[in-house]
Amino acid sequence: MTYECILTAVQGEGERKTGLITLNRPKQLNALNDQLMDELGQALLAFDADDSIGCIVLTGSERAFAAGADIPTMAPHNFMSAFKSGLISKNWETILQVRKPVIAAVAGFALGGGCELAMMCDFIIAADTAKFGQPEIKLGIIPGAGGTQRLPRAVGKSKAMDMLLTARMMDAAEAERGGLVSRVVAADKLLEEALAAADQINGFSAPSVALIKELVNLAYQGPLIDGVNVERRYFHALFGTDDQREGMDAFINKRKPAFKHR
Numbered sequence: 561m562t563y564e565c566i567l568t569a570v571q572g573e574g575e576r577k578t579g580l581i582t583l584n585r586p587k588q589l590n591a592l593n594d595q596l597m598d599e600l601g602q603a604l605l606a607f608d609a610d611d612s613i614g615c616i617v618l619t620g621s622e623r624a625f626a627a628g629a630d631i632p633t634m635a636p637h638n639f640m641s642a643f644k645s646g647l648i649s650k651n652w653e654t655i656l657q658v659r660k661p662v663i664a665a666v667a668g669f670a671l672g673g674g675c676e677l678a679m680m681c682d683f684i685i686a687a688d689t690a691k692f693g694q695p696e697i698k699l700g701i702i703p704g705a706g707g708t709q710r711l712p713r714a715v716g717k718s719k720a721m722d723m724l725l726t727a728r729m730m731d732a733a734e735a736e737r738g739g740l741v742s743r744v745v746a747a748d749k750l751l752e753e754a755l756a757a758a759d760q761i762n763g764f765s766a767p768s769v770a771l772i773k774e775l776v777n778l779a780y781q782g783p784l785i786d787g788v789n790v791e792r793r794y795f796h797a798l799f800g801t802d803d804q805r806e807g808m809d810a811f812i813n814k815r816k817p818a819f820k821h822r
């Protein structure tokens with residue numbers, strides 16, 4: 561499959577590998593247009609369907625993860641054309657269908673839709689150069705890909721209101737303090753760290769990985785008691801797998817487990 565706005569590669573030495581997707585519209589700071597979002601969706605679904613892939617890493621360039629939705633292509637819309645064409649709805653949320661972990665590796669700008677795309681990933685590893693923001697208010701609009709909903713869940717109401725209403729950017733240190741990113745690393749180590757995290761995950765039992773992702777998303781999105789009840793059922797269900805027997809036997813016998821992902 562050839563793409564024009566993204567690059568794809570497979571990384572890693574283990575039995576399960578990592579699908580690497582790089583946003584690649586450098587002249588526009590990786591602004592997210594329809595072609596890029598269509599291609600991103602196709603690449604994500606292809607890696608998700610590939611049994612040799614355990615995790616996906618999504619990254620941009622040194623200068624920008626993504627500077628937001630593509631402004632010139634959005635500018636001519638009116639209400640009816642935005643509504644009828646499914647602006648954002650039609651191709652931005654494919655990432656939410658992916659069952660494997662998607663790690664965002666963010667350097668430089670992650671603004672507007674770029675910040676929203678990073679927040680749709682499962683966790684964010686940031687370079688010390690990363691800058692996050694939801695500056696849509698400066699364009700006379702508001703975020704359209706979940707920014708007003710996911711940002712307060714990630715950083716709390718006060719920081720989210722501040723960022724959304726003043727359009728100020730948050731640097732990597734503030735993003736880590738606020739809980740938006742899981743770790744901050746030196747810019748020249750960003751990809752290495754993200755791929756190492758992916759590799760670590762690739763070594764674990766695939767059903768455990770998929771269920772943890774599903775359950776954390778349930779915690780993030782839904783009521784507590786429903787999440788705890790679903791977690792309990794899946795916890796019980798994993799006692800029917802070979803990997804549970806293998807993992808616990810390996811611990812008891814002080815050896816490394818050999819997971820079979822079943």
Ligand code: CAA
Nearest residue numbers: 587588589591627628629630631671672673695703704705
């Ligand atoms: N769409 C299209 N092109 C963009 C872009 C965007 N979102 N952001 C940057 N670019 C382009 C610029 O137009 C410029 O192109 P030219 O060289 O052809 O002029 C190029 O990328 C480099 O940008 P700058 O010269 O502006 O670089 P800078 O370092 O001075 O500033 C920046 C960088 C702060 C990111 C600035 O470009 C900027 O503010 N960009 C817009 C950010 C923004 O408003 N994002 C939200 C978009 S709306 C949205 O995302 C809606 C949603 O919720 C889905």
